[in-house]
Amino acid sequence: MKFIKNLLLLLVFIKCSLQQIQDPSFQRYCQRFNQPLTRYEIRSEGEAIPNPVGDRCTVSMDFPARDDKEAEIYCERWGMFVLVEAKADGNRVSCTYENVYECKDNFDQIRGMCYKKFHTLQNYTEAEEECKKSHAGAEILKLHSKHQSELLEAFFGDTLKMYFLQPDKTLEQSSQFVADESNDPNSNYVITYTYSIHYDVGPNTILKLNENVKAFAMCMYQPPETILSFAVKAKKLAKYYYPTQLVGAMGVWRTSSHYTPT
16 A cells, blocks of 8 residues: 555636626615615726625614624624624624625515515416516525525515415325414414415425415525625635635635545
8 A cells, every 4th residue: 555645736716707796785775774885896807806895884783682792693693694793782783794796676685695576466377487587597486494584574574475385296285284373473384375374384394385376476596606705605615624815806725635545
């Protein structure tokens, strides 16, 4: 058995747009708290970008955090954008957020995704077409967690009555699997809302939604990566793995350097 020294250096290059990133939904978010927006200019192609920064604003929320760490947890949980800094301030917390994506066609950004609600009752097929027309790549909203629904409700208001569940499963809806929990404040698994009916079921339950039922459409799409979003992800990688260096409109980091037995 002999050992050959192999130096494995992985260079990861991601080309991102350097144009100014301005999302109207981020500005609206800041205005809801009556807070000004601080704009940061992204420098042009070819210049060094050691630490690109997006638009920011600081908002204040009611929460009696004991310290800055607890304030950070609260701001991270209820923030719609990238958290930069959190501070405890008596019975309130101060949260500074940064925008790193750009949603278009009147979509609102929440946690790196773009959402849009409509106010016309439609069946599933009509809602699906509405989403496709609203923006390239947009589709009917899919819920992945209760917290996601809580964020959407906090942002849009009474939106939970607008969710669609894709009717592509075979198990018919029945009292054995579906419970009407519309008056239960402790519901756990939000599957779909149709008008005022709240179906609350356990995990891994499959429902079939009547395609002829009409409700309000909620659409979503994934915005493209930007130099700012890449910088945020690169910093997270550097925190847990290896140092990261942004190079122009790209990034590079080392993933491994070791001996490999052969």
